[in-house]
Amino acid sequence: MMVNQISKIMSAVFLTLFIVGCASFNGQNISTNNPDAYGDAQVSMMSDKELVGKEVMLGGKITTLNPQGDKVRVEVVRYELDKDGYPIIKSGEMADNRLVVDIYGNVRTNSYYPGDYFTAVGLVKSVDDVSIGGEKVRIIMMDAKDYEFWRDPRREVYYDDFGFNSPAIRYHHYNSYWGFGFGPYFPYYY
Incomplete structure (x- = not known):
């Protein structure tokens, strides 16, 4: 009985949040x-x-x-x-x-x-x-x-392939010229 009431309340909360969230997508431009x-x-x-x-x-x-x-x-x-x-x-x-x-x-x-x-x-x-x-x-x-x-659609984010510039994955050691934050998924613009 208690589980039934909790599931009804959770369903009502989920439905309310879903409706409120979808209402914010008005499609205006x-x-x-x-x-x-x-x-x-x-x-x-x-x-x-x-x-x-x-x-x-x-x-x-x-x-x-x-x-x-x-x-x-x-x-x-x-x-x-x-x-x-x-x-x-x-x-x-x-x-x-x-x-x-x-x-x-x-x-x-x-x-x-x-x-x-x-x-x-x-x-x-x-x-x-x-x-x-x-x-x-x-x-x-x-x-x-x-x-x-x-934004200019031609200037899109490019991600390195897996392991490129990554000291841990490909080379198994750290080189100081890689710098902090440059890893396999570091984004930059080309």
């Missing part, structure tokens, strides 16, 4: 969170004056990340975005388009670097056509209300 934002094709068709004050979703490859007091400025070479807001790497950069995004508040950028990807949704502050090296470049400046950083 930056494009579904911001359905009213203008996309790439619409932004490309708008004039500079029309674009100012509009809410847009743009992104691309990060060139610089600059913390500036209460904000972080992200400078981006624009790429086309897919339906989920991820930059389409295969299509390459959009010719003569740059994006400067200011993100206010606490932003964690410590694991993202130039070469990673970025998507932002926000209001366009200004659009300037400048000449750099004889080429006309369209620079869009915006304040982000929603953003997402994406």
Whole structure:
């Protein structure tokens, strides 16, 4: 009788934890969170004056990340975005388009670097056509209300094969040039 009650309580606790855990997987992404934002094709068709004050979703490859007091400025070479807001790497950069995004508040950028990807949704502050090296470049400046950083998928973690650089497994003795922490499963980027 006591075992039966304990099993019922444990089942109820497990079911509750399972339901609460699954409820946190909502499947949202930056494009579904911001359905009213203008996309790439619409932004490309708008004039500079029309674009100012509009809410847009743009992104691309990060060139610089600059913390500036209460904000972080992200400078981006624009790429086309897919339906989920991820930059389409295969299509390459959009010719003569740059994006400067200011993100206010606490932003964690410590694991993202130039070469990673970025998507932002926000209001366009200004659009300037400048000449750099004889080429006309369209620079869009915006304040982000929603953003997402994406790692470069080509920079993935590589693990050594079993026994490589391992003093204990392959060589049965320790050599000082191996250093602390370098073993058969020490990750590094190639």
